[in-house]
Each structure stands twice: as C-alpha cells, then as structure tokens.
Amino acid sequence: MAKGIRYTEEFKRDAVAQVVDRGYSAAEVSRRLGVSTKSIYDWVKRYGKAEPKHVATEMALHVLAYNLTRVMNILGIEQLIKPMRMMKI
16 A cells, blocks of 8 residues: 655644634645645644634634623613614724
8 A cells, every 4th residue: 555645744734824823724725735634634633723813813802892892881881882883894
C-alpha cells in the first residue's frame, strides 16, 4: 500500500489557521489546498486552538450587548433606544 503525500508542519498549521482563525470551512480549505477533508479535520484536532478567534469575539459581543441592555433598563432609557434597534447598520 502506497503512503500518501507528506505535508510540512508549516503547511498543516497554515491550513488549520484558515479554518480556526479565518473561519473558512474545512471542505473549502481542503478543496483549495488539494488535500482530503479528513486531513484538515485531523490537523485542526492536532494543531487547532480551543476556540476560533471569531467565536471568542462573538461571545464577547453578546456579553457586552447583555450588559448594555441591563444598564439601559436601570437608567430607564430603553424606550429611547428601541427605534435605533430597527435601523440596519
């Protein structure tokens, strides 16, 4: 049985960064780099971080929004802000 292609650690870590840090799907990265999706998942498991940066940022935004809502309720300015929520940014 023939062995597959060996990729450098740098290549693997770059592939993982595309999934973990930049938010691309494993399937998209595998197609672009010409490697199997399973390899990408294996590399993410081996070299990946606990959670992607964008997930941590999103969680922080939810916490900030929750705390802002609490402060607005305490200050009684909720009614002033409601029209602004309807606006698309």
